[in-house]
Amino acid sequence: MSTGNASAGCWRRIGVYGGDQSCPQLAAEIHCRNCAVYRDAARALLRRPLDPLPPLSSAVAVSRDSELRSVLAFRLGSQWLGLPCDFLAEVATAHLPRRIAHRGDRRVEGLVPIRGELHLCVALIEVLGLGTRDLLAGDAARLVLLAPPGAAPIAFRVNEVAGLRAVSGDDIGEVPATLPGTLAACLAGVALTTEGRLALLASQALVAALEEALYQ
Numbered sequence: 345m346s347t348g349n350a351s352a353g354c355w356r357r358i359g360v361y362g363g364d365q366s367c368p369q370l371a372a373e374i375h376c377r378n379c380a381v382y383r384d385a386a387r388a389l390l391r392r393p394l395d396p397l398p399p400l401s402s403a404v405a406v407s408r409d410s411e412l413r414s415v416l417a418f419r420l421g422s423q424w425l426g427l428p429c430d431f432l433a434e435v436a437t438a439h440l441p442r443r444i445a446h447r448g449d450r451r452v453e454g455l456v457p458i459r460g461e462l463h464l465c466v467a468l469i470e471v472l473g474l475g476t477r478d479l480l481a482g483d484a485a486r487l488v489l490l491a492p493p494g495a496a497p498i499a500f501r502v503n504e505v506a507g508l509r510a511v512s513g514d515d516i517g518e519v520p521a522t523l524p525g526t527l528a529a530c531l532a533g534v535a536l537t538t539e540g541r542l543a544l545l546a547s548q549a550l551v552a553a554l555e556e557a558l559y560q
Contacts, residue, residue, distance in 0.1 A: 354367065354381065355376040355379075355381075355382055359376040359379075359382075360375055360376050360507035360508065363507075365507070374435060374436055374437060374486075375435050411512070411513055412510045412511065412512055413510070413511050413512075414428075414429050414508050415427055415428055415508065415511055415542075416429060416432055416435070416488070416505065416507070416509075417505070417506040417508070417509045417537065418486070418503075418505045418506065419502060419505075420468065420474045420475070420503060421469055421474040421475035421479050421503065422475075423472075423474050423527075423543060424506075424537075424540060424542050424543065425543050425544075425545055426509065426511060426535065426542045426543065426544040426545060427545050427547075427550070428545070428546075428547050429508070430547055431490045431491060431493075431547050432488070432489075432491075433491035433497060434458055434459070434487075434488075435486055435487070435488055435505055436458050436459075436486065436487045436489065437487065438480070438485035438486050438487050439456050439487065441453035441454035441455060441465040441501075442454045442455045442456070442462075450467065450470060451466055451467050451470055451471055451557040452464070452466060452467070452557060452558060453467050453501070456487055456499050458487060458499065463489060463497050463499045464496070464498055464499065465487070465500060465501065466499070466500050466554050466557045466558060467500070467501070468500035468502075468554065469500075469502075471526065471554065471557050472524065472526055472527040472530065473524035473525075473526050473527055474524070474527065479503065480501045480502070482503065482504075484503065484504035484505075485501055485503060485504065486501070486502050486505045487499050487500070487501055487502075488500055488501075488502055490550075490551060492547075492551045495551070495555070498551070498554045498555070498558070500554070509537050509542070511535045511537065511542070511544065512535075515535050515536060516533035516534065516535045516544060517533060517535070518533060519531045519532075519533060523543070527543070529553075530545055530546060530549040530550050530553055531543050531544060531545060531546060531549075532544045532545065532546040
């Protein structure tokens with residue numbers, strides 16, 4: 345990405361924030377937030393003069409249920425999932441995990457390198473009952489790293505990442521009873537997006553399922 349494209353919002357045109365992901369820098373940067381152009385635009389945004397706040401009464405009148413929330417859309421097997429960004433630390437190129445000696449549990453894949461550090465990797469696709477890790481091969485596969493507060497980071501592989509999606513609380517429906525039990529227990533609801541039906545993960549429940557796979 346070039347600096348001249350920043351004012352035009354290149355991350356929304358050719359990046360991961362709603363763009364077609366055709367930016368040549370994505371191969372090296374993985375995500376727009378790692379790019380210097382995006383960081384410079386963010387700094388410029390922070391330096392801009394602040395507009396006056398709206399009256400408090402108008403802010404209170406907005407329903408919490410109608411607020412937009414940002415989620416990372418990714419696919420496991422044939423299921424599209426949405427992950428809230430509160431625990432999201434990194435989206436990186438997928439590496440084949442290094443097996444850990446004397447760990448025969450199929451749910452623990454091993455260790456994966458992310459930015460020079462090794463992190464434990466769990467086969468989330470198997471934890472949620474959406475398939476086997478053999479389905480995660482391919483050029484579109486990615487690593488997702490969670491960093492929950494007060495706990496060690498945990499990584500998992502996904503088939504592909506579509507980027508961030510804005511989901512309105514008004515568009516979130518109940519979890520269908522036909523979904524696998526473990527998956528249903530980790531969901532906060534289901535919403536319709538450009539990827540189709542997006543199952544929205546509950547951050548705390550997801551971390552609990554990953555830690556159970558690691559330590560039990």
